[in-house]
Amino acid sequence: MSTVSPGGEPGTGDTGLPENLDGSKGVGSSAGDAGHADQPAARSRGMTILLVAAGAVVLLLVGATLGLALSGKFAGSDSATPDNASVDAGFARDMIVHHDQGVLMAHYAEENTTDQEISVMAYDIGYTQTDQIGQMQGWLSLWDLPESGDGTHMGWMAGSDAAHGGMAMGTTPAAGAASSAAPPATGAAATGSASTAARAPLRPGMATSDEIAKLKSLRGAESDTYFLQLMVRHHQGGAPMMQYAAENATNPVVRNFASKMAQAQESEIAVMTQMLAERGAEPLPPNW
DSSP, X not given: OOOOOTTOOOOTTSOSOOOOOOOOOOOOOOOOXXXXXXXXXXXXXXXXXXXXXXXXXXXXXHHHHHHHHHHTTTTOOOOOOOOTTSHHHHHHHHHHHHHHHHHHHHHHHHHXXXXXXXXXXXXXXXXXXXXXXXXXXXXXXXTTOOSSOSSOTTTTSTTOHHHHHHHHTTTSEESOOOOOOSOOSBTTBOGGGGGGTTSEEXXXXXXXXXXXXXXXXXXXXXXXXXXXXXXXXXHHHHHHHHHHHHHHOSSHHHHHHHHHHHHHHHHHHHHHHHHHHHTTOOOOOOOO
C-alpha cells in the first residue's frame, strides 16, 4: 500500500488536496480449516484470493497516477475548493462514519477468529479503512470544513435512491460511529471505537447495535461467518456513495479516490462471497 499523506503541500492553482492511494488489499493466503490436511486445495484457494488482491493493488496504483494528474499536481489545473454543501464534503463525512463501523467489525472478527484467512482479511480491511478515514479527515481539514455537517446524512446525494434510503434509516442507532486517523492500536482497530458505538444514524449497509453486539459475542467459525455476512452487506451499502462521488464530486482527486475505493471493495465482496460459500453460508439481504 502506498499513501500520500493528506497533509501534503498545497500547490498554486490546486485545491490544497493531496492525492492519496489506499485500499491496497493484502488479503493473503491461508490453510483454511486446521482440521484438514488438504494442503493443495487450500493453497489454490489462497492463490485465488492473492491474485484478486494483487489486481486491486495494480488498479489503485494506476488510479493514483491519474488522480495526481487530474488534481493539477502535474498539469497545474485550477479547481475550486469544495464547500460545506459539496458532494466532496458530504462523501467524506458519511464515508468516515461508514468506514468507522467497518473498522470496528474487523477488529472483533480478528480478535475472535482462529482462522488465519479470516484474521488476515479482517486486519487488511481494518487497516485500510483506518487509513482512508485519516485521509478523508485530512481533506476536510485542508478545506477548513467541520467533520460533522449541518444537513441530514447522505443529503449530498440529491435525488438518488440511496439518499432516500439512507435518510429513512436515520432514526436507528448504529454501532461504530467514532472515527480516528491513527493507525490501529491493536489488531485491525483501536478498541476505543467500541466506547462510542451508538452515536450515529445508520447509513445503508451498516449493522445495527444488536448486530454489532452479536458479532462481538461470537467465537470461532460462527464469528467468521457472521463477520463475512455483515461486511459483504456493509460494502454493498457503501457502494452507491462511492459511485455517486466518483461521478459528481467537484474535485478530481475525490472522484478518483471514490472510484478506486468502489473497485477495490467490489473485489473484496467477490472474495468474501466465495469464502461464505465455502462455509455453507450466503450473504445477508440488503437492509436499506
